[in-house]
Amino acid sequence: MKLKHLLISTFPVWMFTASCNKFLDVKPKTQIDGNDVFKDEQGYIDALTGVYLNLNADKLYGKELTFGFVEVIGKQHTTITATSQEYYYPSIYDYLNTASRSKTDGIYGGMYNAIAEDNNIISHLNADGPTKFTGVNYRVIRGEAYALRALMHFDLLRLFGPSPVATDAATVKAIPYFEQLTVSAPARLTTADVLKKVISDLSSAEADLQDIDPVSPASTTPSTNSGFLRSRGLKMNYYAVKALQARVYLYAGDKEKALAAARSVINSKVYTFAPKSTVTAGNRLFSQELIFSIPKSDMTTVITNYFTPPAIGAGIGNVLTKSDAEYSQVYESSTDIRYSQLTGYDANTRIRYSTKLSQTTETARIPMFRMSELYYIAAECLMDSNPQDALNYLSAVRVARDVPALSNTLTPAQIRTEIFKEYQKELYCEGQLFYYYKRLNSATINGATVGKAQYVLPLPDDETEYGNGGN
Structure with a gap:
């Protein structure tokens, strides 16, 4: 499954489904070109929707990157003991077994296919400019597209590249970073170089969204319940960009910038803790706290x-x-x-x-970013320099979950333990614990001894055989 085979196809399957038959009315599907798809604003909206639809596929965030594969290798699910079970081989870190390989190859190919579609949108946006668009839609679509490109590359890096603190991180090539639609895969980059590009894309997204995204109280664009700008919590909105910046900066070891990004969301007061009464009534996702969900x-x-x-x-x-x-x-x-x-x-x-993911069809969604994670990021950034503030952030979440506040006498090491426990509880079935272990280059995952072989997923065979920059 060479990347160039994925990148030749610039138009996803969704464009040829019943919901998008307007494309078939113009030309046979083998003759559709970019000018037809991006001839007007609605074409861009449809194309962006296609990227989101790709992300909720089972092989990506619809299962494997949330409650499935990534939670298994993070040892959040531990009752997998028989070879007949779907996740047995991933659970023992046998990534070369066919059962594991089908999942890792699916993640790799699925993400780069979605990135190709996203790059197609970005390239046409930058070529066309804002003339085809109404209001702020040009900037919103472009901001989301840059943010999605950053998100997908970042999670590919967290799976297929070494941790920033690994001993070989400065020299080992991780993944290619695609910034344009091309049939020639660019060279693979080191972890640090990929992170620089992720941060650059997020800066572009922030610049586009910060003043005009209706999700922000300071936005010049009023919120709406209709049209393209509705339901901003289901899109990579401005605060989702800030949340991703917090994740990325913490992964890169820049606690100062991670803290600033986390606080920008926390202090906005846009998101509040879900009252216990709503949770007991069935609000299992704590919906008031979701920054971005699919x-x-x-x-x-x-x-x-x-x-x-x-x-x-x-x-x-x-x-x-x-x-x-x-x-x-x-x-x-x-x-x-x-x-x-x-x-x-x-x-x-x-x-x-x-029962966290047991939801009605109308409310069913996959959590991507939630407010509480930013409290944990803030706490981790402060646990050495200002342990009291770190404890305040942790205790705020605990009290909201009907658990007593932490003692003010905890040491930084004890605070670290409490942060880890919160990741286990709060982000269960959301696919973040494995990345927590990897970011710290922990020697064990829930008792299992781990190292590079467990932390770095193998690239598809033909990617290592045919190039992408090699090592």
Whole structure:
């Protein structure tokens, strides 16, 4: 699956579905060119929607990059013991087994295909300029496109490249960074060089969105419930850009900039902690706190095999969970609403399982960024220089989850432990714990000894055989 084979096709499958038959009315699908797709504003909106649709595919954020593969290798799911289980080989870090390889190759190819579509949008936007667009839509579409390109490359780096603190990070080539639609893959870059390009794209996105995105109270554009600018929480909006900047800067080791980005979201007061009453009423995603999420209309179907207890005597099957004892150890208190409201227990099979993603079709979505993660980033940035402020950030989340505030006497090392525990609880099924371990280059993941072989996923065979810059 060479990248150049992916990049030759500039138009995704969604353009040829029933919902987009207008394209078929113009020319046979093999003859469609960019000028037809991007002839007007609606064409750009449709193309951008196509990128988002790609992201919610099961092989990407619709499963593998959230509650599936990445959570398995982060040891958030630990009851995988039989070779017949879907995630057995990833769970033991056997990335070369066919069962693992199909998932890692799917992630790699799926992301670069979406990046190619995104680059097609960006190149046409920059060539056309704003004349085809109404109001602020040109800047919003371009800002989202740059932000999405940064997001996808960043997560590819976190999987297929070495950690910034790994001993060989300065010399080993990680992944290529595509900034234009091309049939020739650019050379692979080091982790530091990829991060520079991610940061540059995020700066471009921020410049486009900061004054005009309706999500911000300071925006010159009023919020709306109709048209392209509605539902900004389902798009890479301005605060999603700031949240991603916080993640990226922390990964790069720049705590000062990570803290500034995190605080810009926290202090905006746009997002507030979900009241317990809404959670007990079924608000399992704490929707008020979601900065960016992706709709997933087939969520119920997708999660049935993974978060539903099997029949008595049928074995655990592909259920993704951990033992009841582990749940108790991680959550510490049964009053924690993340335990009492986001898990279920089947007395017949004695299996505790997550109900976090059990949502109605109308509200089903995949969390991408939530407010609480920014509290954890702020706490980590401050735990050495200002431990009291760090504790305040952590305790704010804990109190909102019906857990007592932390003692003010904790040391920085103890604060680090509490941050880790919060990642386990708060971001379960959201795919962030593996990256936490990797960012710190931890020698173990939940008791398993790990190193480069476990932290760096193998590139598809033909990528290493045919190039992309080699090592």
